[in-house]
Amino acid sequence: MREEKTNMFFWVRKGLRTGVLTTRYPGRYELMPPDFRGRPVIDPDHCLAAQGCTACIDVCLPKALHVDQVGNERNKMNSLDERLTLDLGRCIMCGLCINACPADALYMTQEYELAVTYREALQVVASFTKDTDSPTTMGERGERHESAC
Amino acid sequence: MSEQTALRTRLSLMCGEDVTVVAPSHDDEILLIVPRDRLLSTLTALRQEFASVFVDLFGLDLRPQRGIFQLHLISALDAERVWLHCVIELDDQTANFPGLSDLLPATGWYERVVWEELGIGPHYHPLLRPLRLSPDWPESVYPAQEGFLWRARVPAIEPRFFALEAAPSGVVDYPLGPVRSGIVESGHYTLRTVGEELVDILVQPFYKHRGIEQRAEEVPIEQVPLLAERISGTSAFAHSLAFCQACERLAGIEIPVRARFLRILFAELERLYNHLGYHADLCQATGLSVAQAQFDIWKERVLRLNAHISGHRYLFGVNIPGGLSRDLSTDGQKAIRELVSSLRREMAGLGRQVLASPSHRDRLEHTGVLAPEQAQEYCAVGPVGRASGRDRDLRRDHPYAAYAEMDMEIPVRQEGDALARARICLDEIEQALYLIEQTLAQLRAGAIATPLPPLPCGESSLGWAESARGECLHWILVGEHGRLQRYRVRAASFANWQAFSLAIPGHNILTDFPVIEQSFGLSFAGANG
Numbered sequence: 149m150r151e152e153k154t155n156m157f158f159w160v161r162k163g164l165r166t167g168v169l170t171t172r173y174p175g176r177y178e179l180m181p182p183d184f185r186g187r188p189v190i191d192p193d194h195c196l197a198a199q200g201c202t203a204c205i206d207v208c209l210p211k212a213l214h215v216d217q218v219g220n221e222r223n224k225m226n227s228l229d230e231r232l233t234l235d236l237g238r239c240i241m242c243g244l245c246i247n248a249c250p251a252d253a254l255y256m257t258q259e260y261e262l263a264v265t266y267r268e269a270l271q272v273v274a275s276f277t278k279d280t281d282s283p284t285t286m287g288e289r290g291e292r293h294e295s296a297c
Numbered sequence: 298m299s300e301q302t303a304l305r306t307r308l309s310l311m312c313g314e315d316v317t318v319v320a321p322s323h324d325d326e327i328l329l330i331v332p333r334d335r336l337l338s339t340l341t342a343l344r345q346e347f348a349s350v351f352v353d354l355f356g357l358d359l360r361p362q363r364g365i366f367q368l369h370l371i372s373a374l375d376a377e378r379v380w381l382h383c384v385i386e387l388d389d390q391t392a393n394f395p396g397l398s399d400l401l402p403a404t405g406w407y408e409r410v411v412w413e414e415l416g417i418g419p420h421y422h423p424l425l426r427p428l429r430l431s432p433d434w435p436e437s438v439y440p441a442q443e444g445f446l447w448r449a450r451v452p453a454i455e456p457r458f459f460a461l462e463a464a465p466s467g468v469v470d471y472p473l474g475p476v477r478s479g480i481v482e483s484g485h486y487t488l489r490t491v492g493e494e495l496v497d498i499l500v501q502p503f504y505k506h507r508g509i510e511q512r513a514e515e516v517p518i519e520q521v522p523l524l525a526e527r528i529s530g531t532s533a534f535a536h537s538l539a540f541c542q543a544c545e546r547l548a549g550i551e552i553p554v555r556a557r558f559l560r561i562l563f564a565e566l567e568r569l570y571n572h573l574g575y576h577a578d579l580c581q582a583t584g585l586s587v588a589q590a591q592f593d594i595w596k597e598r599v600l601r602l603n604a605h606i607s608g609h610r611y612l613f614g615v616n617i618p619g620g621l622s623r624d625l626s627t628d629g630q631k632a633i634r635e636l637v638s639s640l641r642r643e644m645a646g647l648g649r650q651v652l653a654s655p656s657h658r659d660r661l662e663h664t665g666v667l668a669p670e671q672a673q674e675y676c677a678v679g680p681v682g683r684a685s686g687r688d689r690d691l692r693r694d695h696p697y698a699a700y701a702e703m704d705m706e707i708p709v710r711q712e713g714d715a716l717a718r719a720r721i722c723l724d725e726i727e728q729a730l731y732l733i734e735q736t737l738a739q740l741r742a743g744a745i746a747t748p749l750p751p752l753p754c755g756e757s758s759l760g761w762a763e764s765a766r767g768e769c770l771h772w773i774l775v776g777e778h779g780r781l782q783r784y785r786v787r788a789a790s791f792a793n794w795q796a797f798s799l800a801i802p803g804h805n806i807l808t809d810f811p812v813i814e815q816s817f818g819l820s821f822a823g824a825n826g
Binding site for chain 1: 516519523585587590594601604605606608609613649650651653654
């Protein structure tokens with residue numbers, strides 16, 4: 149049985165006709181689709197951690213979320229702040245915390261560029277001061293954002 | 298149902314009085330309680346009289362509850378679409394069992410895993426050494442025994458490495474891996490050559506044993522799908538599907554019709570990108586660069602489609618016990634249709650051209666032959682098994698999701714060489730496209746998940762799925778506090794790695810090795826667990 153044989157020129161033509169499909173990334177940022185599970189973000193305006201909510205912490209398998217209390221030196225009454233920390237180094241972007249949150253305080257972005265220069269910068273901290281109405285979030289570059297209230 | 302009764306009667310008669318045949322709670326599974334001394338004769342009878350196919354062997358520690366160890370041997374009766382589940386109870390004092398590897402070589406690795414995990418061993422085994430645990434793991438620490446904590450710090454001992462005996466003069470041993478060029482998993486090969494000819498190989502695939510089974514026994518059941526997906530990332534959908542189906546079967550719930558069809562869609566998309574990547578890797582092994590790029594382009598398109606419809610390029614997070622976590626939008630359906638029709642047009646020519654390229658084909662033909670008898674003895678599964686004459690596919694033989702309603706062909710070949718495996722994967726790409734088209738045509742509106750009731754403590758269930766690499770089996774035993782007492786996973790690659798070394802000797806030269814390795818297309822992670 150005479151079998152078909154492919155001429156090498158077939159592959160040359162095929163390659164030339166296909167052309168270059170390599171994208172310009174990282175020169176040009178590539179957007180992921182709307183439902184893509186990228187970096188989760190805490191919205192401190194809505195978060196109920198200060199009221200004792202642990203819904204997101206309870207569903208997190210890699211234990212990337214935790215709440216602790218820190219002293220707040222700015223506060224005249226010397227009370228403790230609740231602090232919700234999301235460790236992006238442990239997060240597996242499964243999205244279960246977003247589903248579990250009863251207060252819409254967690255949402256997922258499509259961001260996938262998460263590299264930072266030191267380990268601690270992967271910890272995203274949202275602080276809730278009991279006595280003032282301005283919760284703050286410490287981003288990974290160390291800047292502090294005050295949310296409008 | 299009377300067929301079931303007839304089958305059970307035949308089993309009782311064939312196995313004798315000592316073996317108890319139990320009426321099951323599911324009509325696709327029969328339980329046999331086998332005394333230890335009757336294990337060999339029962340297995341022989343099952344294979345000879347019923348043409349049963351060995352699937353899995355594992356153990357569990359029930360000493361806290363009942364003072365015994367239990368050995369589970371699972372076989373498939375494909376013609377009757379039934380699983381035969383043999384349970385052998387061993388008391389603490391005589392914690393050993395008859396060696397099965399003489400009768401059936403495929404059981405060799407499974408017996409070693411039972412021994413290293415539980416401390417109960419076969420009477421006879423040609424090579425009873427630890428398999429998956431690392432060389433510096435202490436001998437008396439058994440991960441599957443009750444009381445072992447996954448988090449426990451286990452003190453390392455002096456590592457016991459195994460090497461081939463020193464090569465005689467004229468024989469050269471080439472070590473390869475675990476660090477190698479390219480994006481490959483960690484695994485070590487020692488290739489033994491005489492001149493150009495490959496005469497033997499020692500494979501060490503177990504660098505990645507993570508103890509996922511033991512980890513899964515510590516977390517709430519709702520979180521286990523996250524672990525199941527990560528057993529082998531490229532079979533994420535298949536493994537999470539097998540686990541979720543085990544839960545649904547135990548709870549006795551029927552998932553909604555739409556979810557059953559959508560599960561096929563996602564499962565076939567997973568098969569599609571795996572097989573496209575398989576061919577890309579095979580073309581890389583033979584140096585057919587343009588063809589490699591063509592397959593890589595299509596694989597990337599499927600991965601982007603996956604990200605579009607599920608939020609994850611590798612379909613993580615789609616299966617939940619009870620159905621699916623997200624629905625498919627009309628937008629998503631349109632994207633799938635477009636990709637399927639353009640891939641179909643392309644594959645018609647691409648597959649044919651690749652196999653007709655002499656530089657590629659010559660390296661595949663007669664290379665890395667796994668003979669049908671060898672595939673039978675080692676119970677090879679998936680495309681590797683089907684290329685060596687094993688006519689088995691869970692989608693047809695033990696249908697799940699909506700596969701019973703699908704029209705599909707299962708390609709099977711007898712040659713067992715790399716060319717046969719490549720052809721099977723090309724045919725399966727075509728079948729996957731056909732299945733996706735059928736699913737889209739039959740998709741109706743509806744719910745995508747049913748709530749799962751709490752699973753009853755002390756009950757167990759089997760779940761299965763045909764991943765891109767073959768048959769995956771999951772078994773769960775529910776414990777207390779909403780956690781699993783025992784989780785057992787038999788990935789397809791575990792079965793096939795045993796058979797891999799048989800394809801090496803016999804007219805293969807050193808440069809055939811990359812071709813043989815890529816033509817098997819196995820996953821280290823899946824085998825490691």
